[in-house]
Amino acid sequence: MTDGEVSGAPRSGTRASRTRRAVWITLAVVVLVTAGIVTALLLRPAVPAASEPTPSPSRSAGPTPPPTPTPTPTPTGFPANSTVYDLAALSQIDVFAVNAGLPIDDDPFGALTGEAATSIGDGAPVFGDPVGQPVGFLPREYTFGGTTAPIIERQEHWVKVLLVGRQSVPSQGNPAQVMGWLRTKDVAIAPLDALVEVDLTARTIDIVRAGVPERIATDFASGTSDTPTPLGRTYVMTTLVEPSFGYTRGYPLVYLAVQSPTLDGFGGADVAVTAFHYHDERSGSISNGCLRVDPAAIEALAALPAGTPVIVRP
Structure with missing residues (x-):
């Protein structure tokens, strides 16, 4: 019986060895397959999520148009005049003045700006036409007043004002209300409240x-x-x-x-x-x-x- 037990051991061991070998082979295959899947996943190119598609150049709306250039503002009113004039060579515009160069008010019932102009310094040259030469000067102060003149039009470089004096006496021409142009650089401007x-x-x-x-x-x-x-x-x-x-x-x-x-x-x-x-x-x-x-x-x-x-x- 002892001999039988000894002689039977190798046969039983052989079957166990074959079983263990099959298990190890199966495990090895599983490991290899798993490793291959992982490797394939790692090597696969990334695909953008469907909810955030990458813009395609072929679907672009076209080239961006160049920005529209900002136009240069067109100056309004008459151009500036920086000429220095000798006031002593000009006639004074006051209540006694009869000056043919003073234009008659061209809109007697028109609006005013609600402002007045007063000469800076000794006086301001008065122009009948802002692109012409001065026809006189408005003093800063005068015994009988008239030197604070209401503005009827205001521009960047000029103001049109009502003035004292006349273009002519009635027996010789039009004695109506006169006006003239002053350079803004020559006057102080203040509001009028009435x-x-x-x-x-x-x-x-x-x-x-x-x-x-x-x-x-x-x-x-x-x-x-x-x-x-x-x-x-x-x-x-x-x-x-x-x-x-x-x-x-x-x-x-x-x-x-x-x-x-x-x-x-x-x-x-x-x-x-x-x-x-x-x-x-x-x-x-x-x-x-x-x-x-x-x-x-x-x-x-x-x-x-x-x-x-x-x-x-x-």
Whole structure:
């Protein structure tokens, strides 16, 4: 029995060896296959995710157009003038001036800018045409005022303003309200806060501030048919009290830049200036062109600064 056990051991061992060998071969195959799969996955090219496709050059919208160049702004208004002028060689523009080079206001009932210009230094050259030569100069200060001029047009290099003086006396030409051009480099510009509106038909006078009118007169006297009150836009030249004018009863006179359309002069003077003033008789068309008002109205008008625009409507 012992011999039988010994002789049987090799046969049993052989079968076990073959079994172990088969297991190891199977494991080796599995390892090799697994390694091959892993290697294949590692060597496979990356594919972009479907939700984030890589843009294709063939599907491009085309080349990017060149940027549109920014146009150079076109200068507005008249060109700058940097010429230095000798003011002593120019005639002064004041209430007594009769200067054929001063143009007549081309839009008597037009708008204003709400600003006024005053000369810097001794004065500013005045131009009838900004591309021409000066026709006179506006002094910074003058006894009878008129040097603070309301602006009716403003450009980068120029302002168009109303002015005192006349182009001609009535007997020889057009005496209406004059204007002129000043270089912005020669003036200081400041805002105006009021405007006076006169209606000859309605017989009303309003002081307008910020678009809101304040009625200061509901009746007043104005010019006759032979000596009418000038129409259109003008401005306060100066305000003063003249004791020798007894009819004013000591109230101030508010002189305007415009003069009579029919009188070359008045009261022995070479001027015929229009004014607001007090008078005992102050109703109807009875004056030489001035606007006669009551005490409250003249006090309100006298409080306005020089340069305040005044528009007289028919």
